[in-house]
């Protein structure tokens with residue numbers, strides 16, 4: 143049969159079923175997507191994790207995924223979206239992946255310049271009767287998770303009180319989302335949009351944001367509004383293993399972001415004695431004493447998959463957020479430990495997909511990070527030279543010493559992102575048709591095509 147002459151409706155049906163029309167289905171399989179985003183997971187971060195945990199000759203879980211390609215990050219200028227911005231943030235990156243439309247930095251699924259609302263893959267999956275889930279190690283209101291369900295001109299308009307805020311020390315962090323107040327015909331703050339959403343599973347941090355009072359009320363908190371909207375609120379990791387009634391789940395396991403699993407000394411500038419650099423002592427990473435009973439990303443992944451499994455399929459986004467957070471603040475062990483969390487979550491997702499072969503697993507990043515692997519003692523040390531930025535020497539589990547440098551600006555505030563291309567790993571149906579080079583917005587097209595809520599992609 144020549145597919146080109148099939149009526150469009152039948153083509154859509156075939157795409158939705160993802161099966162040849164004449165083959166009897168072995169069982170009613172529902173296409174599902176697990177999208178795992180390592181925030182800031184560039185090749186530097188992946189290489190550091192490999193060197194640290196499994197050694198230079200070892201293989202990560204990621205390394206054995208059957209498909210890998212490179213993604214060009216796409217960010218545009220707010221004032222003129224036809225002009226590129228070569229370094230993006232989590233908001234623009236997640237919006238590209240969630241909606242298929244590149245936007246400017248700081249925007250949550252809204253269009254650059256026009257502020258038009260951009261429909262997300264979660265909303266499309268929901269409309270098609272699929273279950274949806276969002277899991278993160280950051281606040282659930284942070285840029286990556288919120289871009290999959292909320293719409294806002296500025297990522298920092300997380301709560302009603304944060305919608306209009308003047309920051310005199312850092313004017314670039316001031317917010318004016320006044321046009322987006324519900325009273326002004328807008329969608330309300332990000333946390334109110336989440337509390338009012340129909341997402342089946344929300345797991346992460348950010349409990350503090352839910353203590354704000356809802357817009358227009360004297361006393362009702364967003365926490366109360368979420369419960370009224372049908373969310374089972376859980377705040378104790380043990381509840382992930384306990385009995386829980388049917389319905390939506392909002393799991394908030396920290397006031398802010400979840401704790402990082404591993405810790406160690408913060409990278410610092412090289413000191414000098416009589417002009418000669420003093421090389422810092424190498425150190426090993428430790429379990430962060432503050433981690434306590436924080437649920438692991440793998441535990442949250444397992445819980446979400448258990449509850450999302452159903453005959454109609456699901457869309458699940460999982461974010462390993464602290465690769466980014468730790469790298470901004472020179473916590474080398476923080477980002478290395480978060481890569482371990484991501485690896486464990488990928489392992490859980492791949493095991494689920496092995497039992498549920500209509501599941502497409504995608505693992506990618508949103509942008510590059512500042513941390514880079516450099517010589518653990520500079521080759522120019524005999525001439526008195528040393529790294530210009532902050533620097534750490536980490537002893538790996540196999541006994542090597544890894545030099546990690548950070549040098550994007552000369553402030554004491556934080557490091558910035560980099561504009562490097564990022565990887566996409568995939569496993570599941572249709573991966574043999576994916577090209578080896580992609581644009582960030584193609585992640586949306588791949589997911590929408592597999593779920594049957596968008597055009598078949600790549601085009602047959």
Ligand SMILES: [Zn+2]
Pocket residue numbers: 182232466467470559
């Ligand atoms: Zn960042």
